[in-house]
Amino acid sequence: MSDMKPKGTWVQTERKAHEAWAVLIGTKPKAAQLMHLLVANMDKSGAVVVSQKVLAEMMGVTTMTIKRAVKVLKDENWLDVSRVGSERGGVNAYLVNRRVAWADKRENQRFAAFDARIILSAAEQDQETLEGGKPPLRQLPQLGETQLPTGDGxxxxxxxxxxxxxxxxxxxxxxxxxxxxxxxxxxxxxxxxxxx
Known part of the structure; x- marks a missing residue:
């Protein structure tokens, strides 16, 4: 799990958020654990896109536990959740409340647009891609590459x-x-x- 975390990044938190987090650990420990996991994996805008199945794998719990924990975090304003895709086949984009944790300059928090860090498990990917069975993607020459004439043209x-x-x-x-x-x-x- 540690190899999925962004390298060379940091997060900051408010003291009041730590106090509230301590209470959350005592009353709803799985929600607090999920919050720590999301903060550890969020990008600098505070977002992460991941399925509940992958979150369950990362925490070693069931998807029902994740659903309950997400509901607690959403209801208590720890994060905002947006669905990406359909109810059955989509994933969620989790946006951590910027008053709880952030990983960018404080003045950049006023912007609403965000990119997200996306986490996929091997089970969610095309097996042929994972095993290297597909041909490589087409590549265009880069600036500075030398043209090599071959064939009739x-x-x-x-x-x-x-x-x-x-x-x-x-x-x-x-x-x-x-x-x-x-x-x-x-x-x-x-x-x-x-x-x-």
Whole structure:
């Protein structure tokens, strides 16, 4: 469980929140435990998206215990809960009350928009993805990568190249008669290669 926590982060809490948390530990210990778990895993905006099944796995309890604990925390204004997806297949976004705990500058708390840290268990993911059975995602070249010509390629454009974006690799094509053709750098059209 410790490897799921954000690395190099911190949270702050109000003294009054600690006093209330101490009371919560005595009266509703599972709700207090869940609150600690959510605060430990929230992002800097105080949000975490996770299913109740995963929370139950993390705490070693049943999902009914999680549901009861969430109800307590919501009713007593420890956190706000928003559903992401349908009632049956969705997850909850938990937003910790900023007067209880926060992980960002105090002045940034006035903004309502937030990103969330999302936690998934292996059971919630596609097994083919986990086992590496799917082909890798398509990747585009990054700025600075070198172009490597391979294969026959595609026909050159029928219009002149944009200024500054001229082809950097000459394409030489041989027709059935043995003549060599190349792209005219100014017009972008094919021309017979001279000296070839």
């Amino acid at each position: 595609i026909d050159p454009p029928s219009q002149p190249s944009l200024e500054g974006l001229e082809p950097d690799l000459p394409a030489i094509v041989r027709d059935p008669d043995g003549n060599e053709w190349e792209v005219n750098q100014e017009t972008g059209e094919m021309q017979r290669r001279i000296g070839g």
